Structure formats: structure tokens, C-alpha cells
Amino acid sequence: MTTRRIPVVLVTGFLGSGKTTMLNHLLRGSVDTRIGVIVNDFGSINIDAMAVAGQVDSMIPIENGCLCCAADSTEMDEMLARLTEPSLGIEVIVIEASGLAEPQSMIRTLLSSENEHILYGGLIEVVDAAEFENTRERHPELDRHVRAADAVVLNKADRVSEQERARVLETLARIAPGAPVVTAEHGRVDPGFLFDRGPGAPGGERYRQLSFAEVCTDEHDWHEHLHHAYQSVEFTADRPLDPRRFLEFLDGRPAGLYRMKGFIHFAAPGHDRKFALHAVGSYLRFHPSEWAPGEARMTQLVMIGAGVDAEALTKELTDCVAAAPETIADQHMMGILRYVQERTDELDTDEPDVEEPVPADASHTD
Numbered sequence: 001m002t003t004r005r006i007p008v009v010l011v012t013g014f015l016g017s018g019k020t021t022m023l024n025h026l027l028r029g030s031v032d033t034r035i036g037v038i039v040n041d042f043g044s045i046n047i048d049a050m051a052v053a054g055q056v057d058s059m060i061p062i063e064n065g066c067l068c069c070a071a072d073s074t075e076m077d078e079m080l081a082r083l084t085e086p087s088l089g090i091e092v093i094v095i096e097a098s099g100l101a102e103p104q105s106m107i108r109t110l111l112s113s114e115n116e117h118i119l120y121g122g123l124i125e126v127v128d129a130a131e132f133e134n135t136r137e138r139h140p141e142l143d144r145h146v147r148a149a150d151a152v153v154l155n156k157a158d159r160v161s162e163q164e165r166a167r168v169l170e171t172l173a174r175i176a177p178g179a180p181v182v183t184a185e186h187g188r189v190d191p192g193f194l195f196d197r198g199p200g201a202p203g204g205e206r207y208r209q210l211s212f213a214e215v216c217t218d219e220h221d222w223h224e225h226l227h228h229a230y231q232s233v234e235f236t237a238d239r240p241l242d243p244r245r246f247l248e249f250l251d252g253r254p255a256g257l258y259r260m261k262g263f264i265h266f267a268a269p270g271h272d273r274k275f276a277l278h279a280v281g282s283y284l285r286f287h288p289s290e291w292a293p294g295e296a297r298m299t300q301l302v303m304i305g306a307g308v309d310a311e312a313l314t315k316e317l318t319d320c321v322a323a324a325p326e327t328i329a330d331q332h333m334m335g336i337l338r339y340v341q342e343r344t345d346e347l348d349t350d351e352p353d354v355e356e357p358v359p360a361d362a363s364h365t366d
């Protein structure tokens with residue numbers, strides 16, 4: 001008897017490109033499919049796993065480093081063994097890589113897995129339409145990441161003009177001619193794009209043959225892994241933060257601090273909500289939600305950047321803890337509220353405004 005093998009789909013993309021947002025959208029839109037998820041976060045507090053928890057049949061968080069650096073596939077095999085346990089009935093496994101992971105290494109780790117219940121299901125690279133060109137300048141390695149993808153999601157289309165979007169599409173076509181590209185806002189792609197790309201479907205075969213260059217070992221590029229240039233700093237506080245001080249901190253955050261994410265507890269009357277914070281480059285948003293019943297009110301923050309002074313950051317944040325919460329007034333939240341966005345990505349349950357993927361060079365004019 002042959003057993004059906006479970007496809008394992010890799011989701012990669014630079015820091016803050018929208019991987020978790022897309023994953024959450026896909027999980028909400030795939031209630032009839034049993035999905036297992038592995039979420040790898042660079043920092044030691046797995047904010048992404050917290051964002052995904054509750055929507056998924058089985059989830060394994062891995063924090064503090066990149067899964068792409070596992071010396072062998074043992075760690076991956078252990079996780080896959082848990083998720084392919086027949087009693088779970090998992091039909092698809094999605095691995096959300098950290099924003100600094102090396103896609104090719106992840107593919108190799110997966111291909112060298114000894115788990116006979118799985119099948120490599122392809123790699124989706126999420127690209128931030130607004131940040132891509134700048135990020136490429138700093139990290140030319142990103143081109144390699146795009147080339148490793150079976151499909152590219154050009155996310156955050158709402159943050160760019162038509163012309164900028166066309167420019168990024170042209171760049172993608174140059175980097176990876178023929179790769180299917182789907183444009184999205186808030187990660188709203190059709191779940192079928194990820195889970196059901198059988199032969200003849202847009203974007204082509206799900207299981208393509210990998211080239212020798214993709215599969216062979218790459219000792220030479222280990223040192224080029226993006227995360228060698230980055231460090232993560234974590235901050236937690238049991239006592240609430242002073243909103244004005246915290247805003248000052250955000251306004252003056254160092255240029256090298258590219259990514260911040262976490263949850264903030266503010267000491268302001270009438271604002272006892274859980275403020276999810278996301279900063280990606282100069283982009284900054286708070287997404288408030290209610291605390292879960294019994295959830296400890298606290299601040300948990302992960303900051304990822306290059307050349308940042310961890311000690312100084314921690315000191316500045318410690319100074320944001322409200323010394324006298326009772327003196328903080330409602331209007332002290334004004335500055336924070338300017339950056340509040342109610343979660344549009346959570347309101348998109350059934351009618352996603354999705355696009356069919358087009359080959360990247362379809363928009364290429366020369």
C-alpha cells in the first residue's frame with residue numbers, strides 16, 4: 001500500500017514582508033484542510049507563533065536563530081515526525097521561515113529529510129513591494145532568494161503606486177524570468193495558490209525538479225547568510241509603558257533597527273488593550289486587540305537590526321516603563337493612536353481580492 005505523502009511548503013521573505021499575515025489569511029481560508037505549521041522566528045520571543053496560534057491544527061514554534069542553519073536535518077526531521085504523526089491527519093505542512101533565513105539551505109535541509117511521509121511542496125517568497133528595491137541594495141543576496149522561489153507573492157501592493165508596482169514586477173522578471181508572481185494586499189492570496197497547485201494550474205506544476213545548483217551543498221555561501229549581519233534584542237516588562245515616552249523612543253529609534261514586533265501594554269486609562277506593534281523600516285503600525293481572558297498584561301518586544309547597541313536599547317526601553325502609572329492620562333495616548341490600524345487582514349474572511357499569478361516576465365517590456 002502506498003501512503004499519500006504530505007507536501008511541505010516553505011514560506012520565505014525578508015523581515016516584515018508579510019509572511020505571517022499571509023499565513024494567517026491562508027489558515028483562515030483553509031478550514032477544510034488540516035494544516036500543520038512550523039514557525040521559525042529569529043528572536044527568542046516567537047511573536048509570529050503567537051500571531052498564528054489558535055488558527056492552526058498543529059503548530060511548532062522555533063525561536064532564537066534560523067532553521068536554515070541547522071547543521072543537518074535532524075532538528076527538521078524531529079519536527080516533521082511530530083507533524084506527520086498519522087493520528088493528526090495533517091494534509092499540508094507550511095514552514096514559515098524567519099525573515100533572515102536562507103531559502104536554499106532550507107530546501108536542502110528539507111530534501112535531505114529522512115521522513116518518508118513528506119514531499120517538498122515548493123517555496124513561496126513574499127516580497128514587500130514598498131521595501132524591496134531598498135532592501136536589495138543593502139542585500140543583493142535577495143536576488144538569490146527570489147530565484148529559489150517556485151512562486152513570488154508581491155505583497156503590500158497598497159503601499160506603492162501603479163508605476164512603482166510595475167517597476168518591482170520588472171525587477172522580479174529580470175531576476176527570475178518566468179517565475180509566477182501574484183500581487184497581494186495584506187497577504188490575501190488564494191489558498192489554492194499555495195496548497196493546490198496541481199499540473200495545469202496557474203503557476204505550473206507544484207513539484208518541479210530542482211536543479212543541481214539548488215540541491216548541492218553550499219559551504220561557500222554559508223557566510224553570506226543574511227542573518228550574520230543582524231542581531232535581535234528582546235525586551236519584556238511586567239509593568240505598563242508610558243505612551244509618550246515610548247513614542248519618543250520610536251521616533252528616535254536607530255536607523256539600523258529595521259524590524260520591531262511585539263505586544264505593548266500601555267499605562268493609560270481607557271486603553272487597556274493589547275497593542276500589537278509592527279515596525280518595518282520607517283513603517284510603523286499598532287494593531288489593538290483585546291487581551292485573552294486571564295492573559296498576563298505585559299510588554300514583549302523583539303527588535304532586529306544591524307549594528308544596534310543592545311544595551312542602550314534596553315536602557316531606553318526600561319526608561320519607558322511608567323514610573324507613576326496613575327499620573328498618565330487618556331490624552332497621552334494621542335501620539336500612539338495616530339499609528340493605529342484596526343486589522344484589515346483579519347477582516348477578509350471569505351471574499352479575498354486575489355489575483356491570478358502571472359509569469360514574472362509577462363510584464364517585462366524589453
Ligand SMILES: Nc1nc2c(ncn2[C@@H]2O[C@H](COP(=O)(O)OP(=O)(O)OP(=O)(O)O)[C@@H](O)[C@H]2O)c(=O)[nH]1
Nearest residue numbers: 014015016017018019020021099156185186187278
Ligand atoms: N500596508 C500593508 N501592510 C501589510 C501588508 N501585509 C502585511 N502588512 C503589515 O506589515 C507588518 C509585518 O507583517 P508580518 O506578516 O508580521 O511580516 P513577516 O514577514 O511575518 O515579518 P517577520 O517574520 O518579522 O519577517 C504588519 O504590521 C502587517 O500588518 C500589506 O499588504 N499592506
